[in-house]
Amino acid sequence: MTTPLVFIDGDQGTTGLQIHQRLRHRTDLQLLRLDPRFRKDPQHRAEAINACDIAILCLPDDAAREAVASIHNPSVRVIDASSAHRTTPGWTYGFAEMGAGQAQAIARAKRVSNPGCYPTGAIGLLRPLLQARLLPADYPVSINAVSGYSGKGRAGVDEYEGENAVQAPAFQVYGLGLTHKHVAEIAQHSGLVHRPLFVPAYGAFRQGIVLTIPLQLHLLGAGVTGQTLHACLTEHYAGQPPVQVMPLADSKALTLLDPQVMNDTDDLRLMVFEHGQQVLLAAVFDNLGKGAAGAAVQNLDLMIKQLP
Incomplete structure (x- = not known):
């Protein structure tokens, strides 16, 4: 060659x-x-x-x-x-x-x-669960995500690091028209039949993403639990080092999610949290790396x- x-x-x-x-x-x-x-x-x-x-x-x-x-x-x-x-x-x-x-x-x-950076986390969490039919294709999915300001491109870097950086807000939610360009991408490649509700935000840090998807277990099939969902993700990504599914015991010990913890890597870390009839799916990764x-x-x- x-x-x-x-x-x-x-x-x-x-x-x-x-x-x-x-x-x-x-x-x-x-x-x-x-x-x-x-x-x-x-x-x-x-x-x-x-x-x-x-x-x-x-x-x-x-x-x-x-x-x-x-x-x-x-x-x-x-x-x-x-x-x-x-x-x-x-x-x-x-x-x-x-x-x-x-x-x-x-x-x-x-x-x-x-x-896209956000779709990487959302699809990484949703697609295996939809393929396994643990999550209905018509589930009303909501996605919340916060990215470092570099996700806005050079304009974001200038906003926070340029001469007018003092005016930049510490946190800003955007996409309030609910027409963010990533929505169609997430729906198509995850397998959802309805557009997810996607709420993105920028924080006052250069890079990194934390993305979360809440689920109500009573809207899922009988017998589906956080452990079931975690097992599906673990099996799907077995032998694929760029995607790490955190053990349940390790995620249970967490008290916060740092969007910058995977910075300067090309890895995607997925987590499942559960309490009662509620589950939170989470992804953390570098928006400039795997994103x-x-x-x-x-x-x-x-x-x-x-x-x-």
């Missing part, structure tokens, strides 16, 4: 910088970089995309669609880190641990859509193995 040529379109953004830092010292691939003068020039970007083996798009949605439309070289493969193609037919969803055969599908795919750059590099490594 020849050394693959990888082009990161948008390598100056939050996710693009992270991916570049992870790849720049690797000797099993080559990075194609544009002269800074041409980073926003459509012609030079199109030439670079068509010259590479794998393009990683770290762009706004519309720009990502334009980049894909500019590809005329049939051998070019794409990893799109935007939300432009996450529910688009023909694109492979880049969550390798999501189900049996998903990693192999990513490895063979021409077009891979990197999961973005880490997943993109994981998908890249899978795809490289399939290059001629």
Whole structure:
């Protein structure tokens, strides 16, 4: 196999910088970089995309669609880190641990859509339970999540670290119109038949996510308990090191969840809490790791193995 040529379109953004830092010292691939003068020039970007083996798009949605439309070289493969193609037919969803055969599908795919940060936690918790029919597909799911401000991209970093940082709030809930772009992605890839109620927020910390999903056991099937749900998650992710299901005894000993505890890792930690007829599903991970750059590099490594 020849050394693959990888082009990161948008390598100056939050996710693009992270991916570049992870790849720049690797000797099993080559990075194609544009002269800074041409980073926003459509012609030079199109030439670079068509010259590479794998393009990683770290762009706004519309720009990502334009980049894909500019590809005329049939051998070019794409990893799109935007939300432009996450529910688009023909694109492979880049969550390798999501189900049996998903990693192999990513490895063979021409077009891979990197999961969103919040959907990584939500789908990671919901999909195994829905597939096992422990959670009804029409369950009225509510999702609450808090991310570090880097989840807002460079604008969020500037808001909290720039010259006007003193004005930034310590905590802000957003998506109040209940039309957040991640909702359709979560519903489609988890297997829900109704849109979940999703309430996202930013905190005054740079990176990390804590996401929780409350469940009422009396709305589930007879005999379903927190232990049943935990056993399902444990079995689903057995042998998949990036996803850790915390033992029930360890989660029971917790008194709080720190959204930053998984920072600087590419792991996803899942937990189940239970009291009486109520269960709380929880996920903690780095929004820049498993929630973005880490997943993109994981998908890249899978795809490289399939290059001629």
